[in-house]
């Protein structure tokens with residue numbers, strides 16, 4: 458959808474909750490037990506009042522290693538991306554200029570939809586065959602109309618990293634009215650973040666989520682991190698009480714249990730090694746991933762594998778329609794026991810045995 462129309466809608470994956478969900482990159486184990494305790498101890502008055510944000514914002518700022526004025530909480534990073542689009546991609550009243558968003562493909566689809574909703578135009582950049590970040594092509598796509606460059610590091614759906622030097626070069630190249638949005642939804646798994654560089658790059662906003670490593674996807678909590686002045690236009694587009702009280706207390710509890718996230722990150726690493734070994738056994742191409750999922754090419758068997766796995770209660774995501782991803786599945790690599798089950802089912806389906 459590059460035609461600036463908002464008629465096409467984001468196609469949400471089907472609501473499948475009765476099997477092993479390896480199709481939405483969630484934490485397959487769920488949240489820390491401390492989150493459940495915090496939710497269970499919510500009082501009636503807390504639910505009756507509008508939620509306070511100072512303490513949870515301070516806890517987040519501490520986690521990111523920044524001051525509180527550089528963090529804005531959002532109701533899931535999805536809301537943060539929409540706020541960035543509304544802030545930076547809305548055509549100015551009376552101007553004929555259509556703001557452009559550069560989207561290196563394959564990309565998180567929400568970038569396209571939010572750009573169109575805001576009234577901007579998507580400028581897609583096609584991928585290298587090996588999904589290595591197409592820095593030269595992205596730089597060449599910058600025009601005086603560029604207002605946002607959407608990057609995801611590590612990328613979804615490939616798990617491939619974006620080199621920091623590429624982010625720096627793009628941030629130096631864009632027009633002064635533009636920002637570079639670095640979506641770090643999977644940063645905990647990669648073990649690195651652009652956040653420490655933000656003071657040198659005030660035109661970069663980093664997006665973070667607590668849906669993945671922290672296992673809070675059902676509660677909806679994320680954050681935008683950046684220079685206060687750069688965040689301000691996005692802040693104006695975020696509802697004043699965007700996070701509800703359940704998300705607030707859950708997030709504080711989750712941030713207070715770093716050991717839970719560390720153990721999950723360890724499980725993900727082990728899971729990826731298991732899945733790579735299975736792909737090698739099965740002769741399948743995959744891309745080593747810095748995230749909590751792996752993109753695997755199964756070729757023209759992709760529908761059969763998705764359907765076969767689904768019939769066995771394992772949900773996988775067909776990414777074939779994304780640029781460069783023909784015949785590819787995206788498989789979440791979470792808790793090791795879950796990954797073993799997923800691999801067993803994929804092998805069973807691919808080998809046609811029962």
Ligand SMILES: Cc1ncc(COP(=O)(O)O)c(C=O)c1O
Pocket residue numbers: 481482532533534535536565609613640642665666667668674677678679
């Ligand atoms: C790259 C990327 N950004 C943002 C999100 C959305 O995060 P949230 O659950 O916080 O809205 C996802 C979720 O899959 C994602 O893959």
